[in-house]
């Protein structure tokens with residue numbers, strides 16, 4: 633009994649001492665555990681994403697935008713099996729935020745849940761099995777980060793519903809968007825072209841295509857009111 637008491641006291645002292653070392657708080661330790669799990673999962677999955685998932689380079693861009701701007705309230709439209717959601721939620725694990733992500737296909741939704749668990753990120757993700765056409769209108773927001781990556785011909789409708797729910801200083805992103813090419817240069821008018829033109833037409837936003845994106849990440853920052 634005495635022996636167990638001494639071990640308990642020593643363990644308590646070790647924890648108390650460790651918590652006084654800068655960067656070694658319990659919070660810091662939890663972050664290190666999450667980082668380890670996410671990296672291991674992403675390494676394992678590197679060449680295995682098969683469900684229209686974003687390339688790694690584009691996931692990293694979403695991660696950077698969230699961490700740099702300390703965003704906390706994120707929404708993703710189009711989870712698939714969760715690659716982009718993992719990058720977003722990993723960033724939110726650093727900022728203390730949470731992601732709502734929407735997927736209509738039950739098989740992909742279930743696989744995403746399993747992936748979030750294996751990556752150690754479930755507590756940062758509220759995954760919804762739903763039709764985003766409806767749910768995006770119902771979610772109250774506000775959001776400070778949005779990633780649209782679902783049915784391309786609905787992008788502008790998603791944007792119209794979400795622009796008022798985005799906080800000033802917030803960021804709306806969308807995937808597979810590029811500078812529209814005129815018809816004489818082989819271009820045709822697509823849902824993502826329409827989205828890009830719509831976002832660029834809004835004076836309250838600064839919109840561009842991220843220069844490092846592999847598959848076209850459109851980035852629109854909502855200006856802060858003066």
Ligand SMILES: C[S@@+](CC[C@H](N)C(=O)[O-])C[C@H]1O[C@@H](n2cnc3c(N)ncnc32)[C@H](O)[C@@H]1O
Pocket residue numbers: 683684685686709710711712713714715716717734735736737740762763764765781782783
């Ligand atoms: C390009 S994939 C998303 C990839 C994901 N962002 C990733 O990187 O892992 C598009 C997904 O949007 C989903 N989707 C399409 N229409 C939808 C809708 N109306 N509501 C919710 N999800 C939808 C599709 O089932 C598909 O899984």
